[in-house]
Amino acid sequence: MIKASYQKYVLNFKRPSGTSRGVLTEKETWFILLEKDGKKGIGECGILRTLSIDDRPDYEDKLKWVCQNIHLGKEKLWEAMMEFPSIQFGIEQAFLSLEAENPFLLFPSEFTKSEQSIFINGLVWMGDEDYMKQQIDEKLANGFKCIKLKIGAIDFQKELDLLRFIRTNFDAETIEIRVDANGAFDLTEALDKLNQLSGFELHSIEQPITKNNTDRMAELCKQTPFPIALDEELIGVFSLEEKEALLKKIKPQYIILKPSLVGGFRGAEEWIALAEKYKIGWWITSALESNIGLNAIAQWTFTLQNPMPQGLGTGALYTNNFDCPLEVKSGQLWYEERKKWDTSQLNFK
Numbered sequence: 001m002i003k004a005s006y007q008k009y010v011l012n013f014k015r016p017s018g019t020s021r022g023v024l025t026e027k028e029t030w031f032i033l034l035e036k037d038g039k040k041g042i043g044e045c046g047i048l049r050t051l052s053i054d055d056r057p058d059y060e061d062k063l064k065w066v067c068q069n070i071h072l073g074k075e076k077l078w079e080a081m082m083e084f085p086s087i088q089f090g091i092e093q094a095f096l097s098l099e100a101e102n103p104f105l106l107f108p109s110e111f112t113k114s115e116q117s118i119f120i121n122g123l124v125w126m127g128d129e130d131y132m133k134q135q136i137d138e139k140l141a142n143g144f145k146c147i148k149l150k151i152g153a154i155d156f157q158k159e160l161d162l163l164r165f166i167r168t169n170f171d172a173e174t175i176e177i178r179v180d181a182n183g184a185f186d187l188t189e190a191l192d193k194l195n196q197l198s199g200f201e202l203h204s205i206e207q208p209i210t211k212n213n214t215d216r217m218a219e220l221c222k223q224t225p226f227p228i229a230l231d232e233e234l235i236g237v238f239s240l241e242e243k244e245a246l247l248k249k250i251k252p253q254y255i256i257l258k259p260s261l262v263g264g265f266r267g268a269e270e271w272i273a274l275a276e277k278y279k280i281g282w283w284i285t286s287a288l289e290s291n292i293g294l295n296a297i298a299q300w301t302f303t304l305q306n307p308m309p310q311g312l313g314t315g316a317l318y319t320n321n322f323d324c325p326l327e328v329k330s331g332q333l334w335y336e337e338r339k340k341w342d343t344s345q346l347n348f349k
Helices: 059-068 074-080 085-099 129-141 156-169 190-200 214-223 240-250 264-277 291-304
Strands: 003-019 022-036 039-046 122-124 146-150 176-180 204-206 228-230 254-257 281-284 326-329 332-335
Touching: 003 059, 022 059, 022 085, 039 085, 039 291, 059 085, 074 085, 085 264, 085 291, 122 129, 129 146, 129 156, 146 156, 156 176, 156 190, 190 214, 214 228, 214 240, 240 264, 254 264, 264 281, 281 291, 291 326, 291 332
Parallel strands: 122 146, 146 176, 176 204, 204 228, 228 254, 254 281
Antiparallel strands: 003 022, 022 039, 326 332
């Protein structure tokens, strides 16, 4: 008999982190805790306020329902939570964790043996020009070969100046630059802005315009001078048929998959299969989870063997994260077996 409960936890940012949708100072997350025959399992259900499709008033009621009906098992619960992708992700993790010998070792591999790493991009948060420059310098000093800049919140000309500053010092062979507009560009100005950005040899731009403007996004993907990656556009697209229709219509160059926002591993793997069918590139990104969710995503991501830099470097953002074996070194995410977990804040040992 499995016993299930859930617990809320508020993660505090070390410093306010800016996106085009506002500034984040804290992030709520929930944990599903399972117990059976003396063994324990844990899964993280992380929502991003205003972005997650399951940022709804009945969220906690659904968590309660899952815990009361845990006997239904992983598959049936996952199906029942179709409109709550972050809970689907938590369910998957919690059951994998319960079944594993070590509750934090979900996908044993060369990664979890500290033999191989995952290349990641270094994330540069929005802020004033000096702050963004400072972050860029830090990422380069820390050995990142790929950086991702959040754009769309400060003056566009200043953002172009920042990109010019990087490219004056580092060519595209030395540093790959990805930018993420988080839907900030006006529909009528987007193509003009893409043309201005194209002079900086960027790898790609995420979500240049807001989601649900599929006609315009399809036009942009056709006309763009450099690759467009869909991110928010994938949120709230639940069925396989809807997913396929979206990719066939927009024909993006890339899609970006956050398990917490697209239905966990299973939801993400459906997107990956379709992307490969239509020759669309993809990579995995975390969605500001704690180290518990990030650990699960990183271990799973390694098994996919995608050589591109992944977006998994967010573990150091919080003052009250959980000590864990994940460590970023020289632009790579490593799993240091010698480092131990500390989840005592959750009373999970």
